[in-house]
Amino acid sequence: MAKQVLSFTLNDVDTEVLVQPYVTLLDALREDLALTGPKEGCGTGDCGACTVHLDGKPVASCLVLAMQARGRSVRTIEGLGRFDALHPLQDAFVRLGVPQCGFCIPGVLMAAAALLAENPHPTEEEIRYGIAGNLCRCTGYTKMLAAITEVAGAAPARRA
Amino acid sequence: MRRFHLALPRSIEDCLKLLAERGPEAKLVAGGTDLLPQMKNGLIKPAAVIDLSGVADLRVLRREDGAGLRVGASVAAREIELDPYTRSTYPALAESGALVGSVQIRNLATVGGNLCNAAPSADMAPPLLALDAEAIIAGPRGRRRVPMADFFTGVRRTVLAPDELLVELIVPAPGPRSGGQYLRHTPRRELDIAVVGVASQITLSDGVCRKVRIALAAVAPTPIRATAAERALEGQPLTAQQIARAAQLAVEAARPISDQRGSADFRRHLVGVLTRRTLTTALERAGR
Numbered sequence: 001m002a003k004q005v006l007s008f009t010l011n012d013v014d015t016e017v018l019v020q021p022y023v024t025l026l027d028a029l030r031e032d033l034a035l036t037g038p039k040e041g042c043g044t045g046d047c048g049a050c051t052v053h054l055d056g057k058p059v060a061s062c063l064v065l066a067m068q069a070r071g072r073s074v075r076t077i078e079g080l081g082r083f084d085a086l087h088p089l090q091d092a093f094v095r096l097g098v099p100q101c102g103f104c105i106p107g108v109l110m111a112a113a114a115l116l117a118e119n120p121h122p123t124e125e126e127i128r129y130g131i132a133g134n135l136c137r138c139t140g141y142t143k144m145l146a147a148i149t150e151v152a153g154a155a156p157a158r159r160a
Numbered sequence: 161m162r163r164f165h166l167a168l169p170r171s172i173e174d175c176l177k178l179l180a181e182r183g184p185e186a187k188l189v190a191g192g193t194d195l196l197p198q199m200k201n202g203l204i205k206p207a208a209v210i211d212l213s214g215v216a217d218l219r220v221l222r223r224e225d226g227a228g229l230r231v232g233a234s235v236a237a238r239e240i241e242l243d244p245y246t247r248s249t250y251p252a253l254a255e256s257g258a259l260v261g262s263v264q265i266r267n268l269a270t271v272g273g274n275l276c277n278a279a280p281s282a283d284m285a286p287p288l289l290a291l292d293a294e295a296i297i298a299g300p301r302g303r304r305r306v307p308m309a310d311f312f313t314g315v316r317r318t319v320l321a322p323d324e325l326l327v328e329l330i331v332p333a334p335g336p337r338s339g340g341q342y343l344r345h346t347p348r349r350e351l352d353i354a355v356v357g358v359a360s361q362i363t364l365s366d367g368v369c370r371k372v373r374i375a376l377a378a379v380a381p382t383p384i385r386a387t388a389a390e391r392a393l394e395g396q397p398l399t400a401q402q403i404a405r406a407a408q409l410a411v412e413a414a415r416p417i418s419d420q421r422g423s424a425d426f427r428r429h430l431v432g433v434l435t436r437r438t439l440t441t442a443l444e445r446a447g448r
Contacts, residue, residue, distance in 0.1 A: 001163050021166030021209075024196070044197040046351060051264050057238070060264040063196045065189065067166055068213045111264065132350035133262020 008069045010035075011079025019066040026050045028066035029076060037077035037106045041135065048134035051107035052076045058114040060133075077106035080113055089113055092147040100138035108134045112148045121152055161199050165208040172217050172298055175210060175325050180300055182208045183322035190218075190234050191268035193261065194277040218272070220328060221246075228332040231293075233272025233325075237284070238263065240271060250331060251445060252287035252340035252359045252438075259283050259344060262351050272326045278316045278382070279353075285312070285383035286359035287342045289375035293331045299324035312382035337364040339445025341438040344377070345430050354378045355422040356430035358410070360438035362398065364446045369393045374406065374435060379414035379427050386413040389435065398443045407435040 003018040006028065019028045029035045029052070038061055041047035045060040052061045053075040081087035086094070089112050099105045108131055115122060115130035122130065127148050136144070167186075169175045179186065187206035189195050190213070198204045212218055218234035223245050231240065240246055240257030247254040260269050260283055274284045275295070288308045295306045300323055308329075311318055320326060334340070340361035346352035357377035363370045372393040374386040389409035396402050416427035 001165065004166070020163075022161050022163050024161075043200060045193055045261065045265050048262065048264055054267070057267040058264050059267045060193070063192045063265075063268060065166065065192065065196075065209075065211065067168065068189075068192070068211055070168070070214075114263070129350075130263065133264045 004067055006066055006070055008071060009073040011075055021065075021067060023066050024062050025052070025054075025064040025066045025069050025074070026061040028069075029061065029074075035076050035078050039103055039106060041103065041107075046135070047104070047107075048111060048131075049104050049107040051110040051134065053110060053114060056114070056117065058111050058133075075110075077109055080109060087113060088151045089116070089148065092151050093144075096143055096147045096150070098140060098143045098147050100136075100140045104134055104136045104138075108136070108144055112144075112151075116148075116152055124149065127152070161196075162202070162205050164206055167208060167210045168214055169210060169212075170214045170216075172215060172325065172327060175212065175215060176298060176300060176323070178208075178210050179323045179325060186210055186322075188212055188276075188325065190270040190273045191236065191265075192273075193265050193269040194273055194279075218327065224330075227330060229330075231271055231329040231331060233276075233328055234270050235272075236267055237261070237269045237271065237274070238266035240284075241266060249333065250287070250291060250340070252290060252342040252361060253284070253331065256283040256287045256342045256357075256359070259342075259354075265351070271329065275311065275329075276318055276320065276326055278312055278314075278318050280315060280381060280383065281354040281357065281378035282383060283342070283344060283354060283357055283377065286357050286375035286377045287340070287361075288329060288331065289383055289385055290340060290342075290359040290361035290373035291331050291334065292373065293329045295329055296327045297324050298327045303327070305330075309385060315381045334361065335363055337446050338362065338371075339442040339447070340373075341441040341445065343434045343438050343441075345434065353421065356414075356416075356427050356434060358431060358434035358438050360435065360442045362393075362439070362442045362446055364398075364443075368395050368397050370395075372406075374410055374439070376410065376414060376431060378421075379416040379431055384413065386410040386435070388413060393439075398439065403436055403439045406439060407432045410435040 039049040041049035050062040186208040220232040237257040237260040342359040344354040344357035361373040389406040
């Protein structure tokens with residue numbers, strides 16, 4: 001089966017890549033574009049580890065066909081901040097020691113960044129709702145909540 | 161995933177041509193949140209997949225003078241959840257959109273996908289049933305309008321022929337003194353499937369119910385209306401007693417099965433509870 005040309009904007013860069021028509025956006029990012037920040041946890045949209053922004057909105061990239069991103073804008077964790085200028089959420093996650101095993105963190109950061117872009121000062125309830133689609137098997141939710149709350153300038157989160 | 165041919169149409173006409181050529185072996189993909197898991201685990205193995213994401217005419221979400229709300233089949237659950245007019249005029253529909261999956265899923269999952277996948281537990285089906293929505297279906301012989309009440313024909317089955325495409329839903333404006341709500345029961349708050357879902361929609365005039373719709377999910381092979389409960393309330397004031405009676409009639413309309421999500425008895429109990437709660441909220445929203 002012939003590969004198709006996927007032409008899209010990836011982390012602000014015009015990008016063209018040949019992909020098989022039957023691969024997901026997650027697989028194209030990881031296998032064809034060497035962006036291994038997005039992770040495959042479940043492959044069925046339940047865990048959120050593969051979260052990327054599609055036209056600015058968080059989506060489960062394991063459920064998007066790569067060709068469905070044609071003409072659109074995709075942002076992965078690699079394009080959220082820069083090494084010399086981390087996104088405020090990344091900075092807070094580092095300072096507060098949020099990651100444990102780290103597998104879920106790229107997805108959590110992308111979900112949280114989308115939440116704050118849409119709602120810069122969410123309540124604790126809204127933060128919990130905003131990352132409800134992200135599973136952390138280390139169960140490190142308390143520190144995530146603290147870090148996101150700090151960046152949002154919201155009232156400190158109560159103990160979970 | 162097994163290999164497939166991927167078609168990328170840009171118009172409804174192109175979709176219909178593709179369906180005419182390879183309808184029985186093709187699957188339409190919109191958000192992909194139901195389809196891709198089924199393809200990944202080998203439950204379905206389409207030779208061709210037709211991607212609807214490039215068809216702009218399927219993404220209309222618009223208030224139409226006199227006609228109510230037009231909801232394109234490819235409108236995402238998240239758009240329905242956030243749309244100001246939907247929230248104010250069709251709160252039950254907006255609430256059902258807000259309950260689908262997580263935000264990562266709601267940005268992908270579409271109303272058309274939710275309906276065409278035709279799970280008995282589809283969250284957006286009860287509000288659309290209760291709002292008397294009609295499905296606009298395009299096919300080789302033109303378009304037809306199918307009331308939501310006739311849309312589902314069985315578990316994962318609809319009236320759509322292999323060469324037909326769901327284009328949009330027309331949701332009539334409920335009119336003044338109307339109110340509605342959708343509630344579902346799930347063990348978890350997010351990313352779960354309804355054990356039972358109930359939508360109630362009422363219109364009042366002169367202190368009595370002029371119109372009542374009660375629709376149930378996950379208690380029959382398809383989403384259904386509780387018509388005996390609706391009839392019992394028409395022309396009646398919505399007192400606690402009347403609501404309790406309607407809830408009992410809704411329980412009798414349910415034909416649930418027992419599965420890993422809940423026993424038939426538990427589901428019948430939930431139908432009663434959720435019918436009472438949604439009717440009570442519908443009354444508040446209609447303004448007493």
